[in-house]
Amino acid sequence: MTGLLILIVVVLLGVAIWQLTKIFDLTQVGRVADKSEIANEKDNNVNGYLMFGFLGFIYIFTIYSLLKWGHLVLGTPASEHGKDYDNLMMISMVLIFFVQTITQALLHYFAFKYRGQKDTKALYFADNDKLEFIWTIIPVIVLAGLILYGLYAWTNIMFVDEEEEVIYVELYAKQFSWEARYGGDDNALGKANVRFIEGINTVGVDMSDPNAQDDKIVNELHLPVGKKVVFKIRSQDVLHSAYMPHFRAQMNCVPGMVTQFAFTPTVTTDQMRQDPAIVEKVANINIIRAKKSAELVAKGETALDPYTFDYLLLCNKICGPSHYNMQMKIVVESEADYKKWLKEKPTLASAIKDANKAAAPAPAAASEAKAPAAAAPVADTTKVLAQVVKK
Numbered sequence: 001m002t003g004l005l006i007l008i009v010v011v012l013l014g015v016a017i018w019q020l021t022k023i024f025d026l027t028q029v030g031r032v033a034d035k036s037e038i039a040n041e042k043d044n045n046v047n048g049y050l051m052f053g054f055l056g057f058i059y060i061f062t063i064y065s066l067l068k069w070g071h072l073v074l075g076t077p078a079s080e081h082g083k084d085y086d087n088l089m090m091i092s093m094v095l096i097f098f099v100q101t102i103t104q105a106l107l108h109y110f111a112f113k114y115r116g117q118k119d120t121k122a123l124y125f126a127d128n129d130k131l132e133f134i135w136t137i138i139p140v141i142v143l144a145g146l147i148l149y150g151l152y153a154w155t156n157i158m159f160v161d162e163e164e165e166v167i168y169v170e171l172y173a174k175q176f177s178w179e180a181r182y183g184g185d186d187n188a189l190g191k192a193n194v195r196f197i198e199g200i201n202t203v204g205v206d207m208s209d210p211n212a213q214d215d216k217i218v219n220e221l222h223l224p225v226g227k228k229v230v231f232k233i234r235s236q237d238v239l240h241s242a243y244m245p246h247f248r249a250q251m252n253c254v255p256g257m258v259t260q261f262a263f264t265p266t267v268t269t270d271q272m273r274q275d276p277a278i279v280e281k282v283a284n285i286n287i288i289r290a291k292k293s294a295e296l297v298a299k300g301e302t303a304l305d306p307y308t309f310d311y312l313l314l315c316n317k318i319c320g321p322s323h324y325n326m327q328m329k330i331v332v333e334s335e336a337d338y339k340k341w342l343k344e345k346p347t348l349a350s351a352i353k354d355a356n357k358a359a360a361p362a363p364a365a366a367s368e369a370k371a372p373a374a375a376a377p378v379a380d381t382t383k384v385l386a387q388v389v390k391k
């Protein structure tokens, strides 16, 4: 409804401006005016100076943006390859910034210098091989260098040494949440397919696969610091994108195929919470939250909890109306803490067994009991399901 009102206002505004120009035209009737559509000396001068004005605008806006939003960059990388990634980004940006500053200045200066002037005739200049060679070969060399460096960095980032000890984790995307699956004691993920999704087997693990027996499904990602983690990424429905900005990691989640990304976390959650940039960000967020809380309390509602930093897995493809809220907490901790956490999680096989047990018809003695007893297994299943989801 608001959209429609805005559209009507915009249309009415357009009509009003159109009518005003007509009135203005009428006031000009009888006056001697230059009706020629050929630019005169004044027009050329105005356009020449406007070019200069626009150059100033670009520079001032660039400097303003850097000062105002420059601090919003990602900050300390939390993965081993993060530094290489940031280097590549920095080199590309510096190069683009340098070239753009010079070329824009030249473009606008020449547009001003060679603006139309009375009695000046444009020089006919067919071509100049030497000049064309220079302005072709310089970008070719610079861009080839940048692309080769980029390919080299990307190959390094994507390389997973088969011999190296790694941890396999599956990331499962669906509208609008994430689930993670660990390979369990054998560190091998069982096969999975969307067709096997049933009950609490929400990611479609093939339970006939021996590797699947000790798999564990969780709703919070825990990673040991300093260990390489290989993510196997799947999607249940549409295209999603697994995005872990602090680790400089992103990979598409494509229905019907498994994609991969691997990285080694280098900074634990606790260490990152001490990072000066993060401390400042958290403080700023909490100032905003405190203001919002005061408003809420004044209205008689509950105040917001203070924010504490956590790594996040986000979705970076607009996959539907609740895309913005598709996220999962990531905890980077010591290997001992990680192992302890994982050990406490039940395997999917045991969770399914518990759920089945709870759902199964009660034993003979119980079946003789009166009808209301039959409701108990259903309640138990709900409880088990709720517990598994919580875990």
Ligand SMILES: [Cu+2]
Binding pocket: 173, 174, 239, 240, 241, 315, 316, 317, 318, 319, 320, 323, 326
């Ligand atoms: Cu998504």
